[in-house]
Amino acid sequence: MPEWITPRQFHESAGVDDWRVLANGVSAHFRTGSFDAGVDLLEAIGELAAAAHDPDVDLRSSGVTVRLMADEQHGLSRRDADLARDISTAARRLGAAADPTAVQDVQVGVDALDIPAVRAFWRAVLGYREVGDEDLLDPYARGPSVWFQKMDAPRPERNRIHLDVSVPHDQAEARVAAALAAGGRLVTAGHAPSWWVLADAEGNEVCVTTWMGRD
Known part of the structure; x- marks a missing residue:
């Protein structure tokens, strides 16, 4: 039976400094510098995963992004932390440096009066x-x-589809600052550091989110 852990417990685990909890699991990006070096890291990850569980891996010429998907019911487990540590060890052995600024999850939020009907269309x-x-x-x-977020009444005066950008907890304030410097405005920071609501110059909204508050 897996030992389920919270996002905070994951980050407090030994050897996982390269990794960041995001909306849909925990991710790390390793800069390899070449496709061949990325293949070497991919092979090492494959050997480690065979004894644990399957990660999602994105191989590019510049690096490898690895995501350990959280269990849909329980979240993260101790084996996620163990596999993350082992992958980081393999990456260091191969000379691939971690870049926490290169990971994020993007989610689309839809406000709906009748979620089942609207969700069926989008599915x-x-x-x-x-x-x-x-x-x-x-x-x-x-x-x-x-x-999909339940609405109690129509809100024709504002957009009903927005983006959620889940970023590493230690990158969130920089991301918010960059968006404001690019012409955005802060709608509310009342839930920070869990999330900030921002809007562009015409009022289209986006939330910058972290795992903080999901202890």
């Missing part, structure tokens, strides 16, 4: 799968997830 048009009562996930883990 069909995107080819996604349903998770729980509110979420849709790309079965190939290529596109952003979609979640």
Whole structure:
């Protein structure tokens, strides 16, 4: 039986400094500098995963991004922390440095009066799968997830679709500052450091979110 842990317990685990808890699991990016070096790291990850569980791996010419998906019901487990530590050890052995600024999750939020009816449309048009009562996930883990927020009454004066950008907890304030410097405005920081609500020059909203508050 897996030992389930909180995001905070994951970050307090030994040897996981390269990794960051995001909306849909825990991720790390390792700069390899070449495709061949990335393949070497991928092979090492494959050997480690064979004795643990399968991660999602994105191989590019410049680096390798690894995501350990949280269990949809329970979240993270101790084996996630153990595998993360082992992958980091392998990356260091191969000379691949971690870059925590290169990981994020993007989620689309849809406000709806009738969530089942609206969600059915988006599931069909995107080819996604349903998770729980509110979420849709790309079965190939290529596109952003979609979640649905219940509205009590129509709100025609504001947009009803927004983005959530889940970033590492130690990168959030810099990301917010960059967005404000680029012409955005702060709608509310009342829930920081869990999330900030920002808007562009025409009022379209986005939330910058972290795991903080999901202890």
